[in-house]
Amino acid sequence: MKFLGLLTVLITGFLLIQAERDFPDWGDVNSPASSYKLSQHYITQTFAETSVPNMVTAVLADYRGYDTMFETVVIFTAGIAIIGILRVFGSNIKPDHPEVVLTKKKPDLIVETTCRLLIPIIQLFALYVVAHGHHSPGGGFQGGVIFGASFILLALARDLQYAQQWVPENRILNLAGIGIFIYAGFGVASLLLGGNFLDYGVLTAIIPGDVKDAHSHSMLGVEIGVAFTVTAIMFSIYSSLSSNGHMKEGI
Amino acid sequence: MTEQAPILILLFPFLTAIFVALLGAKVPAASWPLTIASLGASICATLTTLIQVLENGTIRYYVGGWAPPFGIELRIDGLNALVAVTVATVAFLGAIYSKDRVESETENKGPQYYALYLLLAAGLLGIVITGDAFNLYVLLEIAALTSYALLAMGNKRATLAAFKYLIMGTIGASFYLLGVGYLYIKTGSLNMVDIQEQLIANGLQDSSTVQVAFIMITVGLWVKMAFFPLHAWLPNSYAFGPTTSSSIMAPLVTKVMIYVMVRMVLTVFGPVYAFEVLDWGNIVVWLAVIAILAGSIGALAQKDLRKMLTFLIIAEVGYMVGGVWLVDETGMTGAIYHIISDAFMTLCVFLFAGIVFAKTGARDIYAVDGLFKKMPITMIGFIVGAFSLIGIPPTAGFFSKWYLIQGGINSGNWEYVIALLISSLVNAVLFFRIIEIAYFGKKPAEGHIHHHGDDHTKISEAPITQLIPLLGTAAIILLIGIFNKDLVAVIQDFLEPFNLVAGIR
């Protein structure tokens, strides 16, 4: 196995070095990737077409919105997959493997208080990241992950069941699904209004403002959808992994 | 709405998947009908698309209304319209089969199973219809993640195999991603057609980066399609995963990867680059020959029914890879036709293996012991599939071999022709061994231990939800065999502009 690994690495490495000989220099503005109309269009036209200053957000949620929808689906798939693989439903609970010894957590005043103070701030920040994704780094993914992380923090600080009182399993999944439905909903709405899938331009019929505003607002909408899904699934994955699928007690 | 058909192909299974996942917790019984309905709708959408393509030529659907290369386009021509119909149909038939088996094989995770199943179907359909190289990667990962999970729902061995698959699959997908990155660094584009235009416009024929991009993409896809030396993940995962999972994955996953390879070779790099600038045709055909022989020998060594079939998949992958690299129009036609016919053939035999497992609880080939008497209808379905894999007219398998061998002779790759013939003969041996056991109803002399023992006599015909897909598949195999001319006409229309080298070298 070691030999095989080494061989693979050597061959692949050799190939990659071969490829690298022909690369443009690092940071070269005239490299094809930088000078081709594709990236230039995104840089120069994004604002004119969507009125979103953060090009990454605009490309993510609009030009390549189709990709992003599936990116969300990847997350969702992972969540469902992990439930499918690990989750043990009902009474069919096997005893934990004896090597895994989990001590019941004692409430710790410092940790608990810190968390109590921190978590709302984290969540607020997450919301800001989602909402302000148009103008600054951030967006649905980042915000969603941070929001999900706040619940993970809660589960770590207290225990999983406590966190689950706030976000029970079913509700979590519903939230994830709703997130994707929001995203796809924008697509379907544009289908119904006579445009192509995810063509936010035609949404002017239901969103106030001109075409650019429709793009901008729809992007915010889909980012919120993404945030929902990511939040939910991050926590769902954590609960499954940390409780070995039983959803009883975490690590 | 017909101009929206391309996106609907995907939307039906994809949105239903999420719906099933949510609703499943409350109403598990609704999962199956929803699955069937959405896949049925997806078939309709694929057929609509196919008809449109046949009437009006290539469909270019701009998602989000952005013209490529700025936005993502779905680009549907004769090739992927056909493959999409195949994928949707196989998924549909496999879903029907799942009904009675899911609960027992996946530990009461029906809704999750169906959700993942639909997502897998959606992922594969998405891979087939997309015209964007990076979008393809994302969908590849959806298909891969669902596959891992669907397999890991099986028994111990399947779980380990799923892990192996996860590692290998990630390597494959990452290689693909890296290759796309290399193309991007040299062309600045992600749209498949645009990449090719840029490759030509910028004169990148000799660029080592593009060469390595080609290797990385091809090898990455080879890993994913289990081309011979890279096949290690396949046999155990398909053989020990739930039969329901392998009945969709075995026919589709490898075949869709071959489609992607064809797409990459023809649309992204272009045949001139792939076959003439990089003159590796002979090496790859030799690799394919080795793959065919290795798959056949591997299959001969197996006592486990499904494992034997998985080795046949490896051999069939060799057929198609070799067919593509014959650099011959007929060979390419054969390879593409084989994508379609092999999907149904594999489905047919895997469904049969699933039914046998469901009925007898045994995995080895002696499980079919005396089944001709007990389940004649099932056996008829199986025989059609088996004949097709052997290559007996008028099944689809015969015609794909017909074209492939023709391509092999045309391009002078005799080793490939011989390998095909040997593999046909091995298939004949394998399947007649099974037919013999089923027909003679003799227990093996060595006193092989059966898990089932005396309840053997109670075996009767399979339930209707398992018979319908099996017989449906068998009928399709015969139909695409008998009407292969029309199918091939579509494929040849598609291939015509590529102007592949024809004639005897």
Added chain:
Amino acid sequence: MNPAITSSTPLLACLASLAAVLPILLLRKSPNLRESATFVAGFIKFGLVVSMLPTILGGTQIEYTLWQILPNLSIAFRVDGLGMLFGLVASSLWILTSLYTIGYMRGLKEHSQTRFVAFFAVSLSATIGVAFSANLFTLYLFYEMLSLATYPLVTHHQDKEARTGGRTYLSYLLSTSIGFVLPAMIFVFLKTGSSMEFAEGGFLAGHVSGKEALILLLLFTFGFAKSGLMPFHSWLPAAMVAPTPVSALLHAVAVVKVGVFCVIRVFTGVFGLEFLKTMDIATIIAWAAAFTIVVSSLIALTQDNLKRRLAFSTIGQLSYIILGVALLSDRAVIGSMAHIAMHAVGKITLFMCAGAIFVASGKKYISQMDGLGKKMPITFAAFTIGSLSVIGLPPTGGLISKFYLVTGAMDAGQTALLIVFLVSTMLNAAYLLPIGYRAFFPKDPELARQPFSWKNTEEASLPCVLPLCITAGLALVLFIKPQFLLNLAGLMVGHGG
């Protein structure tokens, strides 16, 4: 090119027995109705074939294109002299064999008779399909169909012996057809780019080089392993595990004759005799056939099991036919074609006799048959006539075809092969005649002294005995009236016989 008319009769003739499968399956509960369905189908089929006879004898061919299945390739039927000859033999003998089947199967109370009868009908369809194929592709299609449809028949007993026999049977037939014929056919298709229609004088001339032609010829001749050419002959003795009606019809008529029929087709319709003559490549086939004739005859001499002896005799006789076409002289080819019919009639008689003996007395081995002629005089009389026909002695049809073969060999100037003919005829006589002789004149004086009396006879049931009498009669009739067969054969070499 001969004039041709389009008519769906060939297709119908082919499908008649296939269509019978459904009623046979439906009527499985009442054997009598089931059997009558077979007979109805048999007569319809025979009628359809005969209805085409005048047209064919008139020099017109009948064509029908069913379905264009591949670009440039169709499933098409064409009836010409050779096809007609073979179709006539097969369809007429089916009726007789069906009758015989009833006697045999019921006499032995075999299981799964319905399946047996059904697959029998399918096999016949395939045989007629081969006979009436218009191109190489259709021929191949029906050839494969026949291999597979006969498998359940060969392995009918479903015991260990049948399993081994069936395994040999299929592995030989499938491996040669997939391994040899298929690539050869595809190669021909590629080289000529044509629809591979059999044409008088062949269609391959000018498309392939000498070396390629030789390889193709070898691939085709050995690939159609049903013709039993050594070294691909072992399936035939192995297939003798089948019930005797199968051996009778399939291994004296349908299957093996399909093999040689295909070889003749390839020689006359694909390569063309003229082309082969100029290429001078058929000699090797001729010698292979000659070798097979001698060796199989010698093996036959050593066999004690009657059916096995007949099987090896069949191998030898088939090679006569191949040798005939490989001689490439008109007369030899006519002889070959006629021999298909003559040998079929003779050999089916012998097989039916073997079956009748087994049904009536349970005896399989020649050594046990001493003096049996007194118990089964009719059977053994027929057996003797059949033997004469196979050997080629008057007053049987076998003489006619042998005559043509021998004179054909002279035409071709192949003296050595002429000797092979003569030697093998001796050998034929040596392994066939003693059986009949010993049955009537046993060595054992005890048996010899038993007086013959009709009362002591223990013949098999009527459905068993009647067909073999008819075929024996046919062998005699063909001696007197061989002309129309020769005419049909003559059509293939360009003159009226």
Added chain:
Amino acid sequence: MIILIFLILTAFISLRVKDLLSAAMIFGVYSLLMCLLWAGMGAVDVAFTEAAVGAGVSAVFLISTILRTSRRSSD
């Protein structure tokens, strides 16, 4: 440049160290370094995501699995 060298080091160490928990932690450090590198290259969104996902959530996932299974590693 320093970051790049440290990046290689952390990647290497996280795969060498026998204690999986440390491996996970070092992997977190690796991710954080990666995130810094990307931020330096102007890919703020990517860096942001990597900080949240790679260094945060991935590490937590790894740790929870390690605690649920076994800490030791043979290589």
Added chain:
Amino acid sequence: MVAIEALADKFNYWVYIVIMMIGLYAMVSKNNLIKKLIGMSVFQTAIILFYVSIGYKDEATIPILYHDQVHGAHHAEEGDHSDEGAHHDETHAMEAIAKEATHHGNDHAVDADHAEVDEHEADHVIDAHVMHNESDHAFEAGHGGLDIDPNQFENPLVHVLMLTAIVVGVATLGVGLAITQKLYGEFGTIEEHEIIEQLRTGND
């Protein structure tokens, strides 16, 4: 030093290869399943590093428009374009102008294609046209230079792609960990060779 200079031109590209190979080696030859998964993550991050490196441009900034640019663009539409981009030197701006002009030409060509191919989107295309015309107009009117210089910003596209790749990476990691846990539940170990040993000796 010279060698290092030469290396430095493509240093990122070297590093990604090294890291990637470390990850690949771990994936192929490590025995511990979690080690494999860490290797996988390292492997994937290396690819992300490669992509991000593609998008890097010397002297460019993050792909978010500054406030005054945004402001300026708004004004451009209203016909009141303020002078901005003063930090560019004169020649640079001129080059950029030339580039921008050709680039706009391309855009129109593409959009025209677009209109031909897909008629039902005509509305949208016209909208886009109008917008382009506006910005062109602003440019031609010579309101003191460009809206945006493409060389001023990093390539946003690769960032988008890599966001996706990161998410895919974490999803794969999660599924991998779940399978690892399941394997541990079934075999009591996460060492691959021990699992294989159990399967071989066990009577499964």
